[in-house]
Amino acid sequence: MSTRLYVEGGGDRKPLRTECRQAFREFLQKAGLAGRLPRIFASGGRQQAYEDFRHALRASRGDDFVVLLVDSEGPVATGAGPWRHLEDRDGWDKPAGATDDHVHLMVQCMEAWLLADRPALAEYFGDGFSENSLPRRADVEEVSKQDLERGLNAATRNSRPKGAYRKGRDSFAILAGLDPDKVADASPHAKRFLEALRA
Numbered sequence: 001m002s003t004r005l006y007v008e009g010g011g012d013r014k015p016l017r018t019e020c021r022q023a024f025r026e027f028l029q030k031a032g033l034a035g036r037l038p039r040i041f042a043s044g045g046r047q048q049a050y051e052d053f054r055h056a057l058r059a060s061r062g063d064d065f066v067v068l069l070v071d072s073e074g075p076v077a078t079g080a081g082p083w084r085h086l087e088d089r090d091g092w093d094k095p096a097g098a099t100d101d102h103v104h105l106m107v108q109c110m111e112a113w114l115l116a117d118r119p120a121l122a123e124y125f126g127d128g129f130s131e132n133s134l135p136r137r138a139d140v141e142e143v144s145k146q147d148l149e150r151g152l153n154a155a156t157r158n159s160r161p162k163g164a165y166r167k168g169r170d171s172f173a174i175l176a177g178l179d180p181d182k183v184a185d186a187s188p189h190a191k192r193f194l195e196a197l198r199a
Contacts, residue, residue, distance in 0.1 A: 001063045003038035003197065006053040008070040009110070009172070010042035016168060017042035023172035031180035031194050038067065038197060046070045046090070054095050057102070065102075069193065072105040073145065076189070104193035110171060111148040112140040116186035117178045121155070124174050125165075128158035140186045 007024060010017030020042035028037055041056075043049035053068040060066050076085045082103045083094040106113060114121060115134060122129050133154035135143045143151075152165040162170070184191035 001065055002061075003036075003065040003067065004041065004056055004060075005038040005067045005069060005197075006041045006043050006049050006056065008043060008046045008049040008106075010044055011168065012044055016172075017044065019172040023176040026176040027178060027180060028194075028197065030178075031184075031198075033197055038065075046073070050086075050090075050092055053102075057095050057098060067196070068103045070103075070105065071109040071145075072107040072189075074108055075142070075144075076105060076107055082189075101196055104196065105189050107141040107187065107189045108143070109145045109148065110175070111145070111152060111167075112143060112187060113178060113183045113190060114152070114171070114174050115140045115143065115148060116190075117182040120174060120177045120179065124170070124177060125156050125159035125162055127160045128156075130155045130158065138186065141189060 005024070007020065010020035021040045024040050024042075025037060028040075041052060043052045049068060049070050053066060057066045070086075072085060073089060076082075080088075081100045082105050083092075083098070083100060085105065086092040086103065087094070118131055118134065121134075122131060134151045135147050137143050156162070156165040180194060184194055
C-alpha cells in the first residue's frame with residue numbers, strides 16, 4: 001500500500017514547502033512511522049490542499065491511501081465527523097470514494113499542536129520564554145485560534161535571540177521537535193490522525 005498525505009502549509013514559497021514536508025516527516029518518524037512514512041505533499045493553503053487531495057484520490061489505485069490534513073479553523077461540533085465539519089464551514093463536498101478515514105483536522109489550527117508540548121516551545125525559544133503567558137487549557141482543541149496566536153506572541157516576545165513567534169519562520173522548526181505522544185494526549189484529532197497512519 002502507498003500512502004500519500006496532503007497537508008495545508010508552506011504557503012507559496014518552495015523553501016517553506018520543503019520545510020513543511022521535512023517537519024511533518026520528522027514528526028511522523030518520531031510517532032513510530034519510520035520505515036512506512038507517507039509521501040508528504042505541502043500544498044500551501046487549505047483550498048489548494050483540498051484540490052490536490054481530490055485530484056490524487058481520483059487518480060489513485062485500489063491499494064493507495066490518500067489523506068488530507070488541514071486546520072479546522074474553528075471548534076468542531078461534538079459528534080461531527082471531519083467531512084461534516086468541512087462541508088458546514090467551507091462548503092467542501094466529500095469526494096466519491098472518500099470516508100472520514102481520508103481526512104483529518106488540526107483543531108483549531110496547527111499552533112494547538114505546538115501548545116501541546118510546552119517543553120519543546122521553551123527549548124526552541126530559549127531565554128525570555130514565558131510559559132505562563134500561554135493559554136492554560138489542557139484540551140488544546142478548545143483554545144481558539146486567536147487565543148493561540150495571542151498566547152504564543154505574549155510568551156515569546158521577550159525571547160532571545162529569536163524574539164516573538166513568526167509562523168513562517170518558526171512553526172515547522174517547532175513541529176519537527178514536538179513529542180507526538182504529548183500532542184496525541186492533548187488533541188483527540190491528532191491522536192486519530194496518528195492512529196490512522198499507523199493502521
